[in-house]
Every structure is written in C-alpha cells, then in structure tokens.
Amino acid sequence: MRVELDGAPWRTLPAAAVVESRLVVGAELTRERARELRREIRRHEALSVATRTLVHRERSRASVAATLERKGVPASDRVEAIGALERAGYLDDDRFAAGRAAVLAGRGYGNAAIEHDLEQQGLDRERIQAALLQLDEETQRAVAIVERDGRTLKTARRLAARGFDEDTIESVIGLSGEPA
Numbered sequence: 001m002r003v004e005l006d007g008a009p010w011r012t013l014p015a016a017a018v019v020e021s022r023l024v025v026g027a028e029l030t031r032e033r034a035r036e037l038r039r040e041i042r043r044h045e046a047l048s049v050a051t052r053t054l055v056h057r058e059r060s061r062a063s064v065a066a067t068l069e070r071k072g073v074p075a076s077d078r079v080e081a082i083g084a085l086e087r088a089g090y091l092d093d094d095r096f097a098a099g100r101a102a103v104l105a106g107r108g109y110g111n112a113a114i115e116h117d118l119e120q121q122g123l124d125r126e127r128i129q130a131a132l133l134q135l136d137e138e139t140q141r142a143v144a145i146v147e148r149d150g151r152t153l154k155t156a157r158r159l160a161a162r163g164f165d166e167d168t169i170e171s172v173i174g175l176s177g178e179p180a
Contacts, residue, residue, distance in 0.1 A: 013037070014044040046077035050085055058096045061086070062122020097123050097131035105135045108145055113163025138165060142172045 021037040029037075046068060053059055053067045061082055068078040085091035097118055104114045111132055118128045135141070142164050149155045156173045160166070 013041065016040070016044050020044075042074065042077050043080055046073045046081040047084055049073060050078075050081040051090070054085070054090055058099055059091075060096050060121040060123055061091055061093050064091060066122070093123060093127055094130065096121070097127045098134050101128075101131035101135055105141055108141070109162050110142070110159065110164030110168070111135075111138045112165065116163065139168050139172060142168050146172045 020040040020043075021033065027033070049068055049071050050064050053064050059067075064082060064085070065078055068081065073081070082091060100118060100121065101114050104117060109117075114132065114135075115128055118131065123131075142159055145159060146155055149158070151173055156169050159169045159173075
C-alpha cells in the first residue's frame with residue numbers, strides 16, 4: 001500500500017503490515033504506532049523470506065530457521081514465521097524426513113547415508129528413525145542394485161560408498177572373505 005505522510009508520498013508498505021498495525025487513513029503516526037508498524041513490517045519480511053525458501057523444495061524447520069538467521073531476521077520473528085508456516089501446513093518435519101529419505105533411497109543410498117543427510121538437515125533421532133522405517137528394507141534396496149549392476153567388487157564398493165551396512169553388502173554380494 002502506498003502511504004502518504006502529511007499529504008506527500010512517503011512509502012509503499014506491505015498491506016498485511018498496514019492492516020496488522022491498524023494504520024488507517026487520517027490516523028496520526030505516533031511514535032508507538034510507528035514502532036508497531038515497523039514490528040509488523042519485520043514480521044511480514046520474515047514470513048516472506050521463510051516462504052521463499054520453500055518455493056522450490058520442501059525443507060526442514062532447522063533449515064528454514066538457519067536461512068532466516070543468515071538473512072538477519074531477529075529470533076522472535078524467525079519463531080513467529082516458522083510457526084505460521086507450520087500452522088498453515090507448509091512446513092512439516094515429519095513429511096520432510098519421509099520425503100527426503102524416500103528420494104535418497106530411490107537414488108540408491110543406504111540407511112547410514114540417509115541418516116547422515118537427515119541429521120545434517122537438523123532433524124531429531126525419532127523423526128529420522130520413523131522415516132527409515134517407512135522405506136523398503138535396506139537389503140531389498142541393495143538386492144535391486146546388485147541385480148542391476150551385477151555381483152562384483154565394484155558394486156560392493158559402490159554400496160559401501162552409498163552408506164549400506166557391511167553385513168547387508170556381504171549378504172547380497174556374497175563375497176565375504178574377499179577384500180572389497
């Protein structure tokens with residue numbers, strides 16, 4: 001909204017901030033009302049930044065909070081913006097964990113690599129374990145890779161590099177006793 005001050009153009013402000021601060025035509029812009037307007041503008045900016053982080057892909061709560069912190073958003077505004085996105089259903093760590101784990105499993109990663117990635121995303125141990133339980137068994141995923149790539153040392157090394165458990169690799173490759 002375009003706001004005039006003493007009959008002259010002053011600024012263009014987000015409509016939500018103007019409404020929340022109860023700024024109306026003819027109202028005096030007192031120091032207290034100006035402070036309230038500034039608080040509402042900061043809240044609006046924090047929510048805008050947080051929302052933009054979710055445009056291209058889902059992210060964890062911790063990831064959005066870190067982005068807001070890097071952008072210089074005050075802690076109270078970060079908490080409020082994240083809370084608003086959670087209440088609206090745009091930010092959900094359980095959904096993010098399950099989706100991210102499924103994507104990584106689909107790309108051929110084992111549980112250890114998936115767990116590490118989810119930890120890096122700031123998720124807690126319970127969410128990570130719940131996400132891993134929703135996946136096909138690690139052995140089944142490893143068998144699919146071996147069927148596609150062959151039962152070779154190269155495949156065993158690839159499975160190890162992708163975070164598959166050593167016992168799983170030995171059981172699906174069947175090369176126990178030979179160095180990988």
